[in-house]
Amino acid sequence: MKSHFTFSKEQRNGIFLLILLIIVLQCVYFFVDKDYQDISVNQEELAKFQKEIDSLKLVKLEERKPKIYPFNPNYITDYKGTSLGMSNEEIDRLHAFRKQNKWVNSSKEFQEATKISDSLLNTISPYFKFPEWVANPKPKTKATVYNNTPKTFAQKQDLNTATAKQLQRVNGVGEYYSERIVKFRNKFDGGFIADVQLQGIYGLTPEVIEKITNQFTVKTPRAIKKIDINKAELEDLVTIQHIDYDLAHEIVEQRKLRDGYKSLNELTKVKDFPVNKIEIIKLYLSLD
Template sequence: MKPIRSHFAFTRSQQNGIFLLLCIIIIFQGIYYFSDFSPEDSDVGLTPEEVERFQAQIDSIKLARAEADSVKVFPFNPNYITDFKGYTLGMSATEIDKLHRFRDENKWVNSAEDFQEVTGVSDSLLASISPYFKFPDWVIKAQKEKEKISTNRVISVSDLNNVKAEELQRVNGVGEVLANRIVDYRNKIGGFRSEIQLKDIYGLNYETREALQRRFRVLGDQKFSLININEAKVLDLVAVPYIKYELAREIIDYRQLHEGIKSFAELSKIESFPSDKIDRIQLYLSLD
């Protein structure tokens, strides 16, 4: 043990030297930590105009690079799409094969609708590439004649309150589930008072609703009884399909507080009132 201890024994002068070295290290560490060695003139003052100009230059460079990297699409006849062309357009191998099999039968695609029916591409992809479709002039002329005949054709309009689910399914976009949902909702509210009530049907998008309204309307001179909102009681208001008991109480409280309701727009001031349905609610109400 004595030889080992000799390695850790220091004389007084050695101890002082070690202590002085430690002090110097601590001083330099403190100077490095607390001092700022950056040059005083390192900050470059830029005005907002200069910053905006530099940002505009950066944006233009990014835009130019993005345009250089993007694939430019030129007008083309979709009947002659190759494997490589289809790949660059975003089509899958299955969709390209469907088109090629169709063309092998000596059949032709003459419209964007035909192209989607043959290949099965998604609506989003069709919307992005169909503007570049270029068909022969005779095809375009024939398509315009077909559209003209279709426009001039008289479409018979049926009563929305008497139509059956099977008839509703003849409209593009209306399946069995949606047709039954429309009929069930009609029965629930005691019949439609206006076509705008189709907005309440879950899953019925704007385009399909417009197509339905071209084929079906609320016909006849039916005079529906209206509820006077300034005289109605709670149970009277609850009879309206869109008004529940709590909302009926709030409407009456508001009416009493403001000594009557002078316009339907006032109802939107009630916190829980469904303002997005006011066009349908007023089909059941009157102000006097």
């Protein structure tokens, strides 16, 4: 232990100087006058800087606020109504109003149904989005009066020269079907042979066809050379509407079995014959 606490003369001098240095530094720290240089601040620049910081804070606060997107007030849920600032009673009034199968079509009607305050209405009404037909209703036009009373043959217009616009006067024939009729007619060089060919236009119901033929009829039928059913070859039969090669083959086979057709209506006995098209097919056939 003695060796740890026994110092030489040089060591004692060193320890003395170290203690003396510490005491001097402590005295300097406590007794030396601390004069600080006054800092000059430009108050105008500081105010501008502070104002800019405040504006940035406001922008950040606005960004953090929940955004309200346009919505249809007829479909406000409990959560949506609460987030907009509506009370439970006001939300319940809206739901009760909608249960009557009624619709809110304006800000005024919304307030009448919910009894919300003017201040709340002014806050949320700019976000109301009603259907286009409510916001921009189309002006009412006069209803077209159709006259579907049957006309005599002389009074009827020629179906082969009628325009799409003229056909649209028939109740049930709009722009779409009138264009289809004209397009179908123009596929044949000379137009229709008879009114019954309207049955070949997909989508036309028997009721609509009847309305058309009450006003129009084929007055200038397309000239065709009829085919003798008892002499026709396969190549002749396949040129007829609604008859393909297989059906033509069956017609010829049945003709052999029957030793010739006695009536065009016997064709309905042929396998896979389109019975509903018989009147159209008969336009192209003869029985000699």
